[in-house]
Amino acid sequence: MRLSDATVVIRPRTTWEAMDLGVLLSQRHRRLLMASWAIVTLPVFVLLTLLLWDSPSLAVFIFWWLKPAFERLPLYILSKAMFGETPTLKQALRQWPRLLKPQLLASLTWRRLSLSRSFLLPVVQLEGLNGLARQQRLQVLLQRDGGAARWLTIIGVHLESALWIGLMVLFYLLLPPQVELDWSWQTLLSAATQDWRWLEHLTNGFYVLVLVVWEPIYVACGFSLYLNRRTVLEAWDIELVFRRLRQRLSGTALTLLLAAFFLVPTGQNVWADEPVITPDSPRLLDQPLTSQASRDSIKAILDQPPFKNKETVTRYRFGEDKPSAETSDDGKAPEWLKALLKLLDNQRFGTLATLIEGVLWGAVIGGIGGLIWRYRAWLQAFVSRRPALKGKVARPLPQQAFGLDLNRETLPADIAASAESLWQSNPREALGLLYRALLSHLLHDYNMALKPADTEGQVLARVERLQRPALLAFSKNLTGHWQNMAYGHRLPPAHLQQELCDGWRSLFGPGAAH
């Protein structure tokens, strides 16, 4: 055993923490531990079952009694794994017969019911002690941690039974309903009286399965308790650090010598016998405001309202009636009790109960109502039924776009003609009239859903969706020139007048204003 090879952190722990370390240890090697336990115990259980087919309870009792013999294998694995030499499954199983030899009779007879079984097993198996030496060792080990070891076994007993019953309940819950109809649980409980041997052996099997999970943990917890006890007794953690320190120092003896040489003078300064200056020692003694005075004033401020709020609470309390009632001597007590009982049997308490019941129901209903009220917006948004589509909402037609009046009535009868006549005097108005009329047509004749917020580009996109190439080309042309005019103040070329007006006439007819 070499402490520096340990795969666990060695330090003194509290007893419960030591057990937790055992659980961790068993977790790390759970596969090996559970497999080896299952390989050893399952054949024994099957053999016992076959031999004692007619008395299932005896079979499981003998199996339970043999537990200490099985426990030696996990302990061997754990003790090897602890120092980094985890055996393989085959190696471990091969060791088992050899492990059984020492003091098997004792652990299966008079030591079988010892509550500190797992804690003391390492003394026999790992230290190989017996007789008087063992007795003395136990005395030392049990001075402390003995209680925890007993608790471990007691908790283990309860856990085993809880897991066992749990498995049975799980089995019952997983039965198909057809089978369950025939086996009500009362008949299951009275199965002992019936001829259902196999069912009893099955429940025994559950116990064996539970042990596969629990028993390695139990052994590991006992082992880690034992390790912890020895760590405390023999200061293993200190030995480990001391050895490492010696190794470090002897490895660097020369550099150390030099370092020591240089460190000595500086060290002396550090160790000079000066008064120790701490933040609390008085300073600034020659100043108008000394550190003590400033500290006092800080304390005074900290005691005032924003930092400390003192409050005096006055409450009503029951007077001194009770003690006098209690001090009444025993002879009076029954009468007093009788009076109380009579009072309680009174009709008034019945009504009080009804009253309280009413108040409680009121509180429940009020609470639910309050919750609904509190979350009404949320409920409307997420819980209410999907609102039925009420057809298309009639959207009011916009009266204006880009500040242009789209009302039909404001347009002249012959748009092309008025545009032509306007063109000479005021080309801007002429183009505006054309564009306004185009929008009005789109809105009223093509039922286009124009919104006041639409831009010219969006209007064009909508026109594109109408799939009328002629209209689209005209609209593009007109829009481009209108934008140049309106925003860029660029006059359209002269030939455009004819082109646009002709385009208008060909699209909407000569007098087509409407």
Next chain:
Amino acid sequence: MLETAALPRKATLSPPLDTRYQVETPEGIDLPLRPAGLMVRALAFSIDLGLRGLILGLLFIVLAFLGKLGAGLGSILLFVVSWWYMVLFEVLNQGRSPGKQWMGLRVVQDDGTPIGWSASLLRNLLRFVDLLPFGYFLGAISCLQHPNFKRLGDLAAGTLVIYREQPLTRPQLPDAEPRRPSFALTLPEQRAILGFAERQGELSEARVTELASILAQPLKVSAPRAVAELNGIARGLLGPA
């Protein structure tokens, strides 16, 4: 406190097992928490269970005199005690129900902060999952197989049951002239020397000499004087008392 054992010569890939759970704060400080395993938690739970049984039993005896009113109050009481006992104690008493307090445990969040209402409610509501199918079957299995000993409720709520830190007492060192080692000591080594001086009373005489003689050669003293030398260094490390 945070010393990590140096890698053993046959260095395994996995780090050495320890029962500590490190939380690193934003300031880069490691908080070592010690998660509590199934056994101590089972005991704490039994204490709580017994206490609840006692409270309910006593109150039911009193309420039995009140007839219909008593039955109503009793069922309210049953509800409050069975659902809120743990939650109220955990949230209002720094994560400690009476059983946990007795066994030196407390519940905290995974990051070491105090447990709040939602986490406490969740972990205690999920007791009913841990209970299935009988007697904390799932909870026990989960607790035994989880590296930080969490049952399902703890997993869901992100909580951890840990051992409380016990208040530190000033160690009693054997009398010795304070000395200064002739070489620099790392923190774990200083701790080990202090521990050596503190725990001398629990160790046997022979073991103390054996431990000290490991360091006799580097200290340049004879083996029998090494104990006094180490005690002196421990005194020096502890500073003026």
